[in-house]
């Protein structure tokens with residue numbers, strides 16, 4: 001029977017290939033799964049928005065690791081906070097009753113995300129605390145419909161995201177849960193038993209994909225047990241072969257101890273990974289606007305938030321080296337995005353409106369940064385005609401001398417240098433054998449555009 005089925009399948013495959021339909025069955029092995037090309041939309045998108053929201057947003061102190069910092073590896077600041085402000089019998093679960101989401105308006109969120117120039121979002125469906133932001137069949141009474149907002153947060157956000165043509169919807173999901181009894185029992189056996197995976201992790205992973213069809217499945221919380229324990233390879237084979245998002249889904253690399261940075265889809269390696277050199281494999285810099293936390297912190301100081309200049313520099317270096325940036329927003333438990341986050345989102349979008357040409361769908365160039373002028377980073381695009389390339393140079397400092405000297409671009413008589421957001425060409429002189437001096441426009445300091453850049457066929461960029 002199996003043989004007949006296989007033969008039939010092979011025949012079907014052949015027929016499909018003749019009419020140019022891709023026909024690959026991925027096997028539950030890393031060799032097979034790693035061979036799947038990452039869907040092209042992802043590399044073109046460059047910027048995504050990460051959103052951390054859950055019961056941890058209620059205490060909104062310390063970080064999204066609040067529960068662990070209280071009851072796991074206890075930290076004095078959190079113990080102190082609980083002793084001073086809560087009755088002794090108060091439990092972490094009690095916080096969920098105060099997760100009201102009273103100002104949560106998903107359309108306002110997606111408006112702000114679209115305005116940032118991001119092309120996709122990755123929303124935390126469940127963090128290590130185990131609370132699901134959707135009415136999961138596998139998280140009885142510890143989900144956003146049974147306690148807290150009484151709303152299907154994931155479903156509402158999915159609808160609002162799909163209403164925006166420019167945004168794709170993705171979900172983060174934590175494999176482990178710090179204090180889940182089944183997880184702790186499996187851990188006790190040295191992960192010889194798999195009750196937690198079979199009854200919780202996997203059913204949830206299938207549920208969110210079948211129900212909400214996320215085009216990013218971002219796994220996390222994998223590091224204590226190996227991929228055999230988590231049954232990750234079997235899940236990924238299903239995701240790539242038979243799931244409703246098989247053709248467009250992008251996954252990360254957190255699928256078991258030792259897997260990150262080695263197998264899976266896009267490599268995340270560590271949090272805030274930004275190697276500053278070209279990477280062989282598609283990667284992502286998952287980072288936060290609040291330097292110290294993914295979840296909202298009520299006691300964050302102004303200087304804890306990255307400035308727009310810092311965000312843009314991180315972004316440009318990331319894209320030059322072949323990465324995407326996944327920039328995190330932590331909304332307060334009431335659900336209205338705080339103005340400091342809203343401002344950063346808007347600033348990213350304002351910059352991208354002028355400079356997005358050198359970012360979206362760009363590729364890393366031969367050189368990532370200039371060898372002469374520090375703080376100059378490059379991207380490139382092949383002209384659609386196939387004739388020539390456009391090199392984009394982004395500079396972090398507006399040259400006070402009025403001349404931007406670049407060592408690596410090689411200008412030819414047909415080279416045209418322009419500045420994004422500035423009409424007309426820029427004058428330049430060339431060096432032998434390589435290099436170019438570009439006269440940048442004299443702009444009064446109070447009229448400085450935020451952005452600029454440089455090139456072989458063209459030169460672009462903008463001051464910030």
Ligand SMILES: *[C@@H]1O[C@H](CO)[C@@H](O)[C@H](O)[C@H]1NC(C)=O
Nearest residue numbers: 152153154155156157158159
């Ligand atoms: C999402 O939209 C669909 C279609 O309009 C609707 O049936 C569904 O109830 C919405 N989901 C949520 C959680 O609002």
Ligand SMILES: *[C@@H]1O[C@H](CO)[C@@H](O)[C@H](O)[C@H]1NC(C)=O
Nearest residue numbers: 190191192193226227228229
């Ligand atoms: C993975 O962990 C299991 C225990 O859950 C163990 O039996 C197995 O040998 C491990 N596999 C690898 C490849 O390390």
Ligand SMILES: *[C@@H]1O[C@H](CO)[C@@H](O)[C@H](O)[C@H]1NC(C)=O
Nearest residue numbers: 276368369370371372374375
């Ligand atoms: C930029 O390029 C030079 C090589 O010219 C290299 O030495 C340097 O480390 C690179 N990175 C940064 C962050 O400047």
Ligand SMILES: *[C@@H]1O[C@H](CO)[C@@H](O)[C@H](O)[C@H]1NC(C)=O
Nearest residue numbers: 383385387388389390457458
């Ligand atoms: C390359 O593309 C740019 C931008 O689209 C265009 O201005 C330029 O003329 C093109 N150059 C060539 C050689 O096709």
Ligand SMILES: *[C@@H]1O[C@H](CO)[C@@H](O)[C@H](O)[C@H]1NC(C)=O
Nearest residue numbers: 424425426427439440441442
């Ligand atoms: C380029 O040089 C010409 C001749 O000196 C000058 O008129 C023009 O303003 C310059 N253009 C720019 C953009 O600086």
